[in-house]
Every structure is written in C-alpha cells, then in structure tokens.
Amino acid sequence: MLGKNNMTTSQNGFNSSQDLEVNQESGCLICAALKKFQSDCLEKMCDQKPRCLCSIHTWLVAKSVDAEIAADTLLRVLDDALQGKSYGFSCEICSSLEEREQLEADEFLTRLQTPAYQASFREHGGLCIPHARRLFDQAPKELREIIVFSVKRETGALRANLMVLLDSARVGMQTHPGVLGRVAEHLVGKRGLQIRL
Numbered sequence: 001m002l003g004k005n006n007m008t009t010s011q012n013g014f015n016s017s018q019d020l021e022v023n024q025e026s027g028c029l030i031c032a033a034l035k036k037f038q039s040d041c042l043e044k045m046c047d048q049k050p051r052c053l054c055s056i057h058t059w060l061v062a063k064s065v066d067a068e069i070a071a072d073t074l075l076r077v078l079d080d081a082l083q084g085k086s087y088g089f090s091c092e093i094c095s096s097l098e099e100r101e102q103l104e105a106d107e108f109l110t111r112l113q114t115p116a117y118q119a120s121f122r123e124h125g126g127l128c129i130p131h132a133r134r135l136f137d138q139a140p141k142e143l144r145e146i147i148v149f150s151v152k153r154e155t156g157a158l159r160a161n162l163m164v165l166l167d168s169a170r171v172g173m174q175t176h177p178g179v180l181g182r183v184a185e186h187l188v189g190k191r192g193l194q195i196r197l
C-alpha cells in the first residue's frame with residue numbers, strides 16, 4: 001500500500017486520503033473511491049435534501065438509508081414528482097458522483113506520476129475497463145502504457161479464471177467462487193454504481 005495515512009490536497013481543494021491507495025483487494029481504484037463517496041452521500045442525505053433521484057439512487061435510498069431520512073427524502077421527491085417540479089432535472093447524486101469521478105481521475109493521474117505509486121500500480125493496481133478507457137483518454141502520453149499494462153494484466157488473469165470455471169462447470173464442478181462477479185465488475189464497474197461505459 002502507498003500513501004497510508006497521508007492526506008493529499010490538490011490545487012482545487014479536493015481531499016483524498018486513502019481512497020486511491022493501491023490495494024490488491026479493492027478492484028478498480030476509481031470505483032472503490034466512488035463507492036465510498038456514494039455511501040457518504042447517502043449517509044448525509046438529510047443535509048443534501050435531493051429533489052430528483054434516478055432509478056439506482058431511489059432504490060439505494062429505499063434500501064440502504066436510515067428509515068427516517070429515507071422517508072423524508074422520498075416524501076420530498078414524491079411531492080416534487082407529483083407537481084412535475086422534477087421533470088427535466090437529473091439525479092443530484094449522479095451529478096455529485098460525476099464531479100467526484102473527475103476529481104478522483106485527476107488525483108489518480110497526479111499520483112501515477114510518482115515512481116513509487118507507478119511501481120505499485122503496475123504490480124497490482126486495478127481499474128475497470130470503463131475507468132481505464134476514461135483515464136487513458138485523459139492521461140499524458142507517457143502514462144498511457146502503465147494503464148494499458150494494468151488492464152491487460154487484469155483482463156488476462158480474469159480470462160484465464162473464466163476458462164477454468166467454464167471447463168469445470170462443463171463437467172459439473174463448481175470452482176473459483178467470485179470469478180463471475182469480478183469479471184462483471186471489470187466490464188462495467190462496481191455493483192451499485194452507475195458508471196458511464
């Protein structure tokens with residue numbers, strides 16, 4: 001792990017503590033940071049008072065938020081929907097996540113310029129394919145190879161695991177639990193997040 005207990009603050013005031021630490025278990029670093037941010041958003045729902053929510057965030061409020069805050073939030077969203085006030089507006093949590101996604105991407109690319117982070121990321125850093133594509137497009141040329149290397153390493157490993165699973169399943173054996181979920185995450189981002197593909 002890198003940067004443990006280090007709080008870095010970039011020029012725009014964005015604080016990222018351990019969100020982007022390279023950790024073999026976390027899968028896509030950007031997804032992991034966004035998932036944490038989304039949980040924080042949902043916990044602070046009473047401060048944010050969103051008036052318009054997409055399908056995924058309506059369900060997350062209904063299922064994961066404290067009942068009092070969830071009821072208060074959904075009552076407000078429901079009243080606005082009845083009066084047509086939310087028509088044409090986009091989900092406020094999605095908007096916050098989009099902003100955060102860009103901040104995390106900028107922070108990641110800044111960190112990737114340091115040799116220690118680069119080495120650690122090359123060894124076991126993860127990115128889902130949608131985030132790898134996005135970061136590749138935004139990265140300076142000299143960092144693109146590292147992103148491609150990481151995705152190829154992860155894709156190759158998952159592909160090999162899938163082939164073992166397929167062969168085993170064909171003869172009635174169940175092996176490699178969790179492989180299908182890891183492949184899904186690699187293809188479309190972490191479960192419960194709405195990542196633009």
Ligand SMILES: [Zn+2]
Pocket residue numbers: 028029030031032127128129130131189190195
């Ligand atoms: Zn991702």
Ligand SMILES: [Zn+2]
Pocket residue numbers: 053054055056057091092093094095
């Ligand atoms: Zn949303």
